[in-house]
Amino acid sequence: MDKLHLWERYKTHLNVNPAIGLMLDISRMGFPNDFFNDMEQRMQKAFSDMAELEGGAIANPDERRMVGHYWLREPNLAPTGELAAEIEFTLRGIKEFAAGVHDGTVTAPAGKRFTRMLVAGIGGSALGPQFVADALGSAADRLRPYFFDNTDPDGMDRVLAEIGAHLRETLTIVISKSGGTKETRNGMLEAKRAYHAMGLEFAEHAVAVTGKDSELDKTAVLEGWLARFPMWDWVGGRTSVTSAVGLLPAALQGIDIAALLEGARLCDAITRGRKTRANPAALLALMWHHATAGRGAKDMVILPYKDRLLLFSRYLQQLIMESIGKERDLDGNIVKQGIAVYGNKGSTDQHAYVQQLREGVNNFFVTFIEVLKDREGKSMEVEAGVTSGDYLNGFFQGTRQALYENGRESLTITVDRLDARTIGALIALYERAVGYYASLVNINAYHQPGVEAGKMAAGVVLELQGEVLSYLHRAQGMEFTAEETAAAIGAEKEVETVFKILLHASANPGHGIVREAGETVFDWRFHSER
Numbered sequence: 001m002d003k004l005h006l007w008e009r010y011k012t013h014l015n016v017n018p019a020i021g022l023m024l025d026i027s028r029m030g031f032p033n034d035f036f037n038d039m040e041q042r043m044q045k046a047f048s049d050m051a052e053l054e055g056g057a058i059a060n061p062d063e064r065r066m067v068g069h070y071w072l073r074e075p076n077l078a079p080t081g082e083l084a085a086e087i088e089f090t091l092r093g094i095k096e097f098a099a100g101v102h103d104g105t106v107t108a109p110a111g112k113r114f115t116r117m118l119v120a121g122i123g124g125s126a127l128g129p130q131f132v133a134d135a136l137g138s139a140a141d142r143l144r145p146y147f148f149d150n151t152d153p154d155g156m157d158r159v160l161a162e163i164g165a166h167l168r169e170t171l172t173i174v175i176s177k178s179g180g181t182k183e184t185r186n187g188m189l190e191a192k193r194a195y196h197a198m199g200l201e202f203a204e205h206a207v208a209v210t211g212k213d214s215e216l217d218k219t220a221v222l223e224g225w226l227a228r229f230p231m232w233d234w235v236g237g238r239t240s241v242t243s244a245v246g247l248l249p250a251a252l253q254g255i256d257i258a259a260l261l262e263g264a265r266l267c268d269a270i271t272r273g274r275k276t277r278a279n280p281a282a283l284l285a286l287m288w289h290h291a292t293a294g295r296g297a298k299d300m301v302i303l304p305y306k307d308r309l310l311l312f313s314r315y316l317q318q319l320i321m322e323s324i325g326k327e328r329d330l331d332g333n334i335v336k337q338g339i340a341v342y343g344n345k346g347s348t349d350q351h352a353y354v355q356q357l358r359e360g361v362n363n364f365f366v367t368f369i370e371v372l373k374d375r376e377g378k379s380m381e382v383e384a385g386v387t388s389g390d391y392l393n394g395f396f397q398g399t400r401q402a403l404y405e406n407g408r409e410s411l412t413i414t415v416d417r418l419d420a421r422t423i424g425a426l427i428a429l430y431e432r433a434v435g436y437y438a439s440l441v442n443i444n445a446y447h448q449p450g451v452e453a454g455k456m457a458a459g460v461v462l463e464l465q466g467e468v469l470s471y472l473h474r475a476q477g478m479e480f481t482a483e484e485t486a487a488a489i490g491a492e493k494e495v496e497t498v499f500k501i502l503l504h505a506s507a508n509p510g511h512g513i514v515r516e517a518g519e520t521v522f523d524w525r526f527h528s529e530r
Contacts, residue, residue: 022280047282050432101114117144121148123238127149134308143252174208185216207248259421285436292339295335298365369412
């Protein structure tokens with residue numbers, strides 16, 4: 001197709017949303033002429049399904065709970081006045097607490113002002129806040145953010161070393177809906193130890209975001225933490241960024257959370273509309289369906305041409321893959337649904353993997369994200385009449401064209417500027433697109449049995465570790481191979497797991513296990529420290 005025909009196709013299919021400063025271009029997707037007509041009935045069903053969810057329908061039959069992240073930015077849509085009041089009360093509480101920290105009403109011990117915050121969470125309880133913090137942070141941040149987003153001891157040591165002596169003026173926010181999430185619990189305990197090592201009381205620096213009466217909530221009450229904010233069972237972790245999970249850290253950092261919520265609210269209003277071609281979330285879902293044949297046949301590559309959107313692909317990985325990656329559909333059929341998501345940033349991607357995108361295996365479609373405003377103020381010229389931002393725009397357009405010329409499909413999202421309002425709109429756009437796509441392929445986007453299975457499997461490993469270490473500590477003075485150890489505790493079928501447990505335990509002094517070399521690694525012998 002020549003460029004004039006492409007221009008006509010662009011004009012025909014460009015979706016423009018001035019209320020949120022966002023445009024969606026689907027013209028470089030190769031859908032057939034009758035695609036929208038063929039999909040319209042299914043799309044209308046998706047609109048109806050979403051309306052039922054927003055009305056308070058049970059979305060997760062496994063846990064008998066609603067899904068209502070959209071109420072967070074428009075409480076009057078909540079199915080009960082009580083829920084609406086809770087949302088509004090929590091938002092006021094977040095603003096008041098943040099204001100108290102900023103003006104010195106809420107302080108660390110000895111009246112020392114907080115200048116930093118450490119967020120301990122996992123999955124959506126960390127990815128959302130991290131994305132917002134990185135996208136909207138600046139040198140003028142009221143509190144500098146740090147994150148424990150894993151249970152990796154070295155990772156936590158690195159964060160604590162970076163905070164250093166400023167731990168005395170660091171507020172720690174522990175985020176866990178159930179209060180029993182092990183990664184978050186471990187981060188809390190590691191942080192608590194660091195505070196105590198400096199002679200500080202953890203409770204005087206701690207805030208909880210958790211479910212009412214959870215294990216974490218009870219701990220915060222018992223120890224007298226500075227504050228507690230709710231996580232409701234109708235807000236999933238991956239859609240929690242406009243709840244206290246994301247809003248509290250953002251407000252403390254100094255981000256305009258009112259603008260973020262307003263962007264999300266406006267985008268919700270636009271994407272609630274039932275006119276398919278006027279609805280950018282519906283168009284996204286339909287393009288995903290076209291590109292992947294409705295069964296995950298191709299990967300989704302996210303390429304934002306803006307440094308501040310670097311973490312957006314990581315955020316979308318969880319939102320999309322945890323929501324869409326399902327073994328069974330709503331009728332119980334095995335369907336193995338999913339869309340793999342990965343990404344980098346422009347123009348870095350052009351020095352990373354665009355070579356393969358253009359000339360390698362055609363197993364993907366690209367979403368470009370273009371930000372029109374380069375920076376606040378005027379840019380210098382790096383060449384006559386050309387700025388650094390002009391180069392970035394040129395690389396974006398060049399890559400888009402190069403991919404098209406080689407038969408690679410792409411979408412482009414264009415936003416006017418990158419601010420809190422835009423970030424809120426992008427979050428809401430993708431949240432709703434995920435819901436629509438799930439309806440199109442007849443799956444439940446709001447439960448995650450695979451995640452729970454992984455947690456249960458980890459629990460089994462740790463239980464077996466207890467048996468292994470206990471046996472070796474009882475058998476003082478004796479050495480055993482992994483096979484001998486497994487046989488001794490009646491776990492012959494788990495010998496590989498026993499071997500991995502022994503390797504890890506012997507590499508870390510706290511477990512008191514020593515490894516003696518043998519002819520091969522499988523002849524290595526393990527014993528308790530003498």
